[in-house]
Amino acid sequence: MLSVRRLRRPDLLEASLTLAEGECLAIRGASGSGKSLLLRAIADLDPNEGEITLDGVHREAIPAPDWRRQVCYLPAEAGWWADELGAHFGDWERASVFFRRLGLEDARQDWPIARLSTGERQRFALSRALAINPRVLLLDEPTSGLDQAAITAVEDLIAECRETGTGVIWVTHDPVQAERVADRWLYLENGRLREALPFPRETLTCEPEAPLSDDPTAISGKAVQ
Amino acid sequence: MNAIALSNWDLVLAALLILINGALSIALSLGLERQLLISTIRMIVQLTLVGLVLTTLFSHVSPLWTGLAALAMIAFAGREVTARQERRLAGGWSYGLGTGCMLFAAGVVTIFALSTQVSPDPWYHPRYAIPLLGMVLGNTMTGVSLGLHTLTSTLTRERAAVEARLMLGANRHEALLPVTRTAMKAAMMPIINSMAAIGLVALPGMMTGQILAGADPAEAVKYQILVMFLIAGGTSIGATGVVLAGGRRLTDARHRLRLDRLQAGKAA
Numbered sequence: 001m002l003s004v005r006r007l008r009r010p011d012l013l014e015a016s017l018t019l020a021e022g023e024c025l026a027i028r029g030a031s032g033s034g035k036s037l038l039l040r041a042i043a044d045l046d047p048n049e050g051e052i053t054l055d056g057v058h059r060e061a062i063p064a065p066d067w068r069r070q071v072c073y074l075p076a077e078a079g080w081w082a083d084e085l086g087a088h089f090g091d092w093e094r095a096s097v098f099f100r101r102l103g104l105e106d107a108r109q110d111w112p113i114a115r116l117s118t119g120e121r122q123r124f125a126l127s128r129a130l131a132i133n134p135r136v137l138l139l140d141e142p143t144s145g146l147d148q149a150a151i152t153a154v155e156d157l158i159a160e161c162r163e164t165g166t167g168v169i170w171v172t173h174d175p176v177q178a179e180r181v182a183d184r185w186l187y188l189e190n191g192r193l194r195e196a197l198p199f200p201r202e203t204l205t206c207e208p209e210a211p212l213s214d215d216p217t218a219i220s221g222k223a224v225q
Numbered sequence: 226m227n228a229i230a231l232s233n234w235d236l237v238l239a240a241l242l243i244l245i246n247g248a249l250s251i252a253l254s255l256g257l258e259r260q261l262l263i264s265t266i267r268m269i270v271q272l273t274l275v276g277l278v279l280t281t282l283f284s285h286v287s288p289l290w291t292g293l294a295a296l297a298m299i300a301f302a303g304r305e306v307t308a309r310q311e312r313r314l315a316g317g318w319s320y321g322l323g324t325g326c327m328l329f330a331a332g333v334v335t336i337f338a339l340s341t342q343v344s345p346d347p348w349y350h351p352r353y354a355i356p357l358l359g360m361v362l363g364n365t366m367t368g369v370s371l372g373l374h375t376l377t378s379t380l381t382r383e384r385a386a387v388e389a390r391l392m393l394g395a396n397r398h399e400a401l402l403p404v405t406r407t408a409m410k411a412a413m414m415p416i417i418n419s420m421a422a423i424g425l426v427a428l429p430g431m432m433t434g435q436i437l438a439g440a441d442p443a444e445a446v447k448y449q450i451l452v453m454f455l456i457a458g459g460t461s462i463g464a465t466g467v468v469l470a471g472g473r474r475l476t477d478a479r480h481r482l483r484l485d486r487l488q489a490g491k492a493a
Contacts, residue, residue, distance in 0.1 A: 043392065044479055044481065045388060045391065045392070045481055045482075046481065047477070047481065047483075047485075063480075064396075064479040064480040064481070065391075065394045065395060065396045065480055066394065068391060068392055068393070068480075069393070069394035072392065072393070072394075073392050074392075075385075075388075075389075075392070077385065078385070078389055079383075079384075079385030079386040079387070079389030079390075080385075080386060080389065081383070081386040081387070081389060081390055081403055082403075125389075128393065129393070132393055132394060
C-alpha cells in the first residue's frame with residue numbers, strides 16, 4: 001500500500017520501506033537516530049526527497065493536506081491549538097467511540113487542555129488522529145506515558161484498525177512491545193534503516209534490495225503480501 | 226501664525242531632564258545610561274539633519290528630490306523594522322517584506338491624502354508630502370514591526386499547535402489562522418488604543434504643534450482626525466500585508482511549517 005523509496009534528508013536520513021494493507025512495522029533505534037524525522041518526512045512535514053507512493057499514487061500528485069489525512073502522523077507529544085478539548089475534534093461523536101475504547105468515556109468538550117495529564121493527552125491525540133480515518137498511521141511512541149491497562153487498550157484498538165486495512169508504522173523503544181504489535185521490525189541507526197529482529201522469527205521474510213548508498217548494511221524489508 | 230521661537234539655551238535647559246534620567250540610571254544601576262545617551266545624540270543629530278533637508282527641499286519644490294527623500298525615509302523605516310525583530314527571516318526577507326509593505330501602505334495612503342483631502346499645489350509639494358508621509362510611516366512602521374515580530378515569535382512558540390493542525394489535514398492558511406490573528410491584534414492594538422485615548426489622555430503632537438504655531442484649535446482638530454484615519458489605514462494595510470506575506474514565507478507550497486527560514490537574530 002505505502003511504498004517509500006530512497007526517502008532522503010541530506011546528512012540526516014536515507015530510508016526505503018514498504019508497508020502492506022493492515023500491516024504493522026515497528027521501528028526501533030536509539031534517541032536521536034532519526035525515528036521522528038523519518039515519520040515526519042513520510043508525512044511530508046519537513047522538506048525531503050524520495051519516491052513515496054500510496055496505492056501507486058505519487059505523494060506529489062496528492063495535495064499535502066489530503067496526503068496527511070491519509071498518512072497521519074501522531075507525534076509523541078501532540079500539539080493543541082485551543083484551550084478546550086472540544087475544539088480539537090471536528091466530530092466529537094465520532095471521536096467518542098475511541099474515547100470509550102481508551103478509558104476516556106467521561107471526556108467533556110469543555111475540559112481545559114492545560115489540566116489533562118500526559119497520558120490523557122496522548123490518548124486524546126490518538127483518538128483525534130483515528131477520527132479522521134487515515135489509511136496509514138505513523139505512531140511515534142504512542143504509549144510512552146501510559147499505564148499497563150491503557151497500553152493494552154491502545155494496542156487492542158490499533159490491532160482492530162489494522163483489521164480494517166489501516167497500515168501502521170510504530171516507533172517504540174520497547175522491544176517487547178515491538179515484538180507484540182508488529183509483523184516486521186526495522187532498526188534505525190544514524191538515519192539508515194536495517195533489519196532487526198527483536199526475537200528470531202521464522203515467518204519474517206526479508207530480502208535485500210539495491211544498497212541505498214555507500215552503507216552496505218542498509219537494506220529494507222519486503223512486505224509479506 | 227505667530228510661533229514663539231526657541232533659543233538654543235532653552236534647549237540646553239530642557240536637556241537637563243535627560244541628564245537627570247542618566248544620573249538616576251547610574252545611581253540605581255539600571256544600565257540604561259549608555260542607550261539613553263546614544264538615543265539622545267541620535268535624536269539631536271537626526272532632527273537637525275531633517276531640519277536642513279526639509280529647508281532645502283522646500284526651497285526647490287522638485288518631484289524628484291521629494292520622491293528620493295520619501296524613499297530614503299521608507300528605507301530607514303525598513304532598517305528599523307528589521308532591527309526590532311528577535312527572529313529574522315533568513316536571506317534579508319525581513320527587510321524586504323517590511324520595507325515593501327511599508328512602501329505600499331504609506332505610499333498609497335499618503336498619495337490618497339495628497340490627491341484628495343489635502344491637495345496642495347503641486348500635489349507633491351514637500352511641505353505637505355513629507356510630514357504626512359512621516360506621520361503615516363512612523364505608525365505603519367510600529368504596526369509592521371509588531372506584526373512581523375509577533376508572527377515569528379508566536380509561530381516559534383506555537384509550532385506544535387500549528388503542526389498538529391497540519392498533521393490532521395489542515396491547509397497552511399487554516400493552520401496559521403490563530404497565529405495570524407494574534408499577530409494582527411498585536412499590530413493594530415497601538416493605533417486602536419491611541420484612537421480611544423486621544424484627546425482625553427494624550428494630545429497628539431501634530432495637533433498641539435499646530436496650536437502652538439497659532440492655528441485655530443477647531444481646524445487643528447480636523448487635521449488631526451484626518452491624520453488618525455490615514456495612520457489607521459496605513460497601519461492596517463501594512464500590517465495585513467506583512468503578516469500574510471510573512472506567514473506565506475514561513476510555510477511552503479506543500480503546506481509545511483518552515484521555521485528553518487528563520488534565523489536567530491539579536492534582540493533590539
